[in-house]
Amino acid sequence: MSNPYDDDLPVARFQLSFVKELWPFVRPYKRGFAACLLILFLSFGLELLGPWLMKLAIDGPMRDASAEQNERLSMLWWYGSGFIAVTLGGALLGYIYGLLTAWNGQRVIRDVRRRLFSHVMSTGLSFHERNSAGKLTTRITSDVENLNELISTGVLQSVFDLLKIFGVLAVLFFLDVELALFTVATTPIVVILSVIFRKKAQQAYRAVRSRLALQNAFATELIGGIRTTRAYGQEDAIANRYAERNQATTDAWKDTVQHFSVFFSLVDLALRATTVGLLWFGGKAVLGGDMLPGEFIQFWLYFALLSGPIRELGEKYNVLQAAFASCERIFQLLAEPVFPPPRANGRAPIDSPRSGVAKITFENVEFAYGDGPTVLDGISFTAERGQTVAIVGPTGAGKTTLLSLVSRLRDVGAGSVKIDDVDVRDLDVSQLRRRIAFVAQDLFLFTGTVIDNVRLFDPKVSEERVWRALETVGAADFVRALPDGLQSPVAERGATFSQGERQLLAFARALVVEPDVLVLDEATASIDSESEERLQHALEIALRGRTALVVAHRLSTVRDADQILVLEGGKISERGTHEELVRLDGHYANMTRNAAAVR
Numbered sequence: 001m002s003n004p005y006d007d008d009l010p011v012a013r014f015q016l017s018f019v020k021e022l023w024p025f026v027r028p029y030k031r032g033f034a035a036c037l038l039i040l041f042l043s044f045g046l047e048l049l050g051p052w053l054m055k056l057a058i059d060g061p062m063r064d065a066s067a068e069q070n071e072r073l074s075m076l077w078w079y080g081s082g083f084i085a086v087t088l089g090g091a092l093l094g095y096i097y098g099l100l101t102a103w104n105g106q107r108v109i110r111d112v113r114r115r116l117f118s119h120v121m122s123t124g125l126s127f128h129e130r131n132s133a134g135k136l137t138t139r140i141t142s143d144v145e146n147l148n149e150l151i152s153t154g155v156l157q158s159v160f161d162l163l164k165i166f167g168v169l170a171v172l173f174f175l176d177v178e179l180a181l182f183t184v185a186t187t188p189i190v191v192i193l194s195v196i197f198r199k200k201a202q203q204a205y206r207a208v209r210s211r212l213a214l215q216n217a218f219a220t221e222l223i224g225g226i227r228t229t230r231a232y233g234q235e236d237a238i239a240n241r242y243a244e245r246n247q248a249t250t251d252a253w254k255d256t257v258q259h260f261s262v263f264f265s266l267v268d269l270a271l272r273a274t275t276v277g278l279l280w281f282g283g284k285a286v287l288g289g290d291m292l293p294g295e296f297i298q299f300w301l302y303f304a305l306l307s308g309p310i311r312e313l314g315e316k317y318n319v320l321q322a323a324f325a326s327c328e329r330i331f332q333l334l335a336e337p338v339f340p341p342p343r344a345n346g347r348a349p350i351d352s353p354r355s356g357v358a359k360i361t362f363e364n365v366e367f368a369y370g371d372g373p374t375v376l377d378g379i380s381f382t383a384e385r386g387q388t389v390a391i392v393g394p395t396g397a398g399k400t401t402l403l404s405l406v407s408r409l410r411d412v413g414a415g416s417v418k419i420d421d422v423d424v425r426d427l428d429v430s431q432l433r434r435r436i437a438f439v440a441q442d443l444f445l446f447t448g449t450v451i452d453n454v455r456l457f458d459p460k461v462s463e464e465r466v467w468r469a470l471e472t473v474g475a476a477d478f479v480r481a482l483p484d485g486l487q488s489p490v491a492e493r494g495a496t497f498s499q500g501e502r503q504l505l506a507f508a509r510a511l512v513v514e515p516d517v518l519v520l521d522e523a524t525a526s527i528d529s530e531s532e533e534r535l536q537h538a539l540e541i542a543l544r545g546r547t548a549l550v551v552a553h554r555l556s557t558v559r560d561a562d563q564i565l566v567l568e569g570g571k572i573s574e575r576g577t578h579e580e581l582v583r584l585d586g587h588y589a590n591m592t593r594n595a596a597a598v599r
């Protein structure tokens with residue numbers, strides 16, 4: 001299996017497919033983006049006006065000795081005001097542009113994030129087993145954030161910066177071909193510099209991004225494992241592991257910063273050198289009478305307009321790189337198939353509303369995880385309406401796997417699982433899951449309140465029903481004793497509750513939906529004997545008239561089952577009622593003897 005911390009290093013190059021894939025997210029806000037483009041053009045126009053006004057002022061009223069003093073002053077005043085107006089207009093447009101781009105970008109990434117999150121939630125369990133939660137979280141947070149850069153400022157601004165460079169160059173050539181030729185003489189140097197710099201910066205930057213992502217994922221997991229770490233007193237060892245990754249990120253950053261600094265210094269140097277040359281050649285032209293001083297200043301100011309976009313492009317390059325890499329990862333994730341897969345040949349799913357009770361049939365079920373060994377082999381049995389089927393067997397026999405097939409957490413490899421004689425794969429999966437309550441082995445409580453956890457954030461479930469469920473499982477007393485009752489907070493993963501209390505809450509969660517089928521995976525395994533007695537009683541009530549598949553260690557839970565299946569190595573080795581199996585004197589009888597000895 002691949003290391004879940006291995007990062008997929010995308011090529012981080014612009015791909016035409018991005019446009020196609022991004023378009024649905026951008027389309028709703030296309031007017032906003034069009035407005036941004038318009039503003040960019042307007043402000044560029046204003047920017048071009050500045051140097052021209054300057055020239056008019058210098059070569060006009062400043063030099064024109066024939067006019068009257070007052071006249072010249074008032075002309076100057078007008079040009080000055082024009083210049084200020086142009087500047088103010090530019091600032092205002094810049095302000096609007098900033099707001100608008102941020103607003104556009106935020107809305108797009110909000111949509112992307114929502115899509116991404118729900119997609120991650122609907123991918124198959126096998127996908128989650130291959131990818132750590134921390135890594136997926138990074139996709140949803142920082143990769144989407146990078147995308148924001150791309151959407152709100154990146155692409156638009158960069159394309160525009162290019163346009164601007166060409167626009168300014170065109171103006172320069174229009175004004176004075178010789179001087180313009182001189183200024184573009186340094187261009188090859190800048191281009192060569194950026195090609196060299198690019199290669200190096202690209203590698204360094206990608207290293208930073210992927211290391212940072214891994215570091216985040218790593219931290220999430222290490223913090224999540226705090227209890228284990230502490231129990232074994234391994235805080236230092238874990239902190240060291242983290243420190244190593246942290247250092248790796250820092251090193252990568254150092255490289256990037258170095259490449260950046262060198263690049264910018266050299267570009268600046270090239271631009272400055274050009275400026276000096278400009279002064280010399282321009283000055284000569286002015287002295288020789290080929291050029292007016294105002295024209296020279298104008299040329300200079302236009303030339304100065306070049307440095308902004310050039311710098312910006314260099315800077316944006318990395319941001320864009322990161323954004324393209326993120327884009328690739330995001331779309332890769334979105335292309336991950338959902339589970340269950342959409343129905344083939346467009347057949348509509350069969351309706352399967354909740355009916356109070358159901359029949360479950362396994363027919364020659366086979367299952368393997370991925371390409372792994374066979375975990376379930378030729379499993380066939382029927383749980384008639386209202387029957388309880390207990391499944392016992394050693395650890396690793398495949399009990400949990402078997403249960404996960406009923407509500408389609410996974411799909412069978414061969415054979416079929418049927419509910420009321422209909423293959424579960426033919427049913428609407430959300431309807432199916434509403435009919436089946438699954439209490440998993442690893443209980444999970446969410447951050448929120450007790451009531452949130454029992455009704456799983458579904459406001460349609462009334463408080464009354466929640467109380468009834470709590471009452472049934474015998475958890476009402478302990479919830480009532482909590483400071484805020486149902487509204488008491490639950491910490492992440494229910495860390496402030498005992499295992500037994502968590503189990504009771506998980507059990508209440510299963511009952512509150514009034515399912516047709518109960519699927520319990522060792523639901524009573526970690527409950528103390530007093531709670532167990534209560535739960536045992538609750539179980540009897542809950543199982544009455546309801547179909548149930550129960551994996552249990554406790555003899556008391558198993559004994560009353562209508563049918564007991566002994567699962568060994570993925571095969572059913574014995575089946576029958578308690579009495580029948582005891583009489584058979586096989587594995588089950590052995591188990592009961594051991595259990596009796598322990599008690």
Ligand SMILES: Nc1ncnc2c1ncn2[C@@H]1O[C@H](COP(=O)(O)OP(=O)(O)O)[C@@H](O)[C@H]1O
Binds near residue numbers: 375394401
């Ligand atoms: N998510 C998984 N991916 C790969 N193999 C798994 C996975 N879950 C369980 N297995 C393997 O499948 C077998 C059955 O596991 P499981 O159904 O959990 O057994 P049980 O619940 O009876 O202890 C074991 O060999 C286990 O290693």
Ligand SMILES: [Mg+2]
Binds near residue numbers: 401
């Ligand atoms: Mg198990």
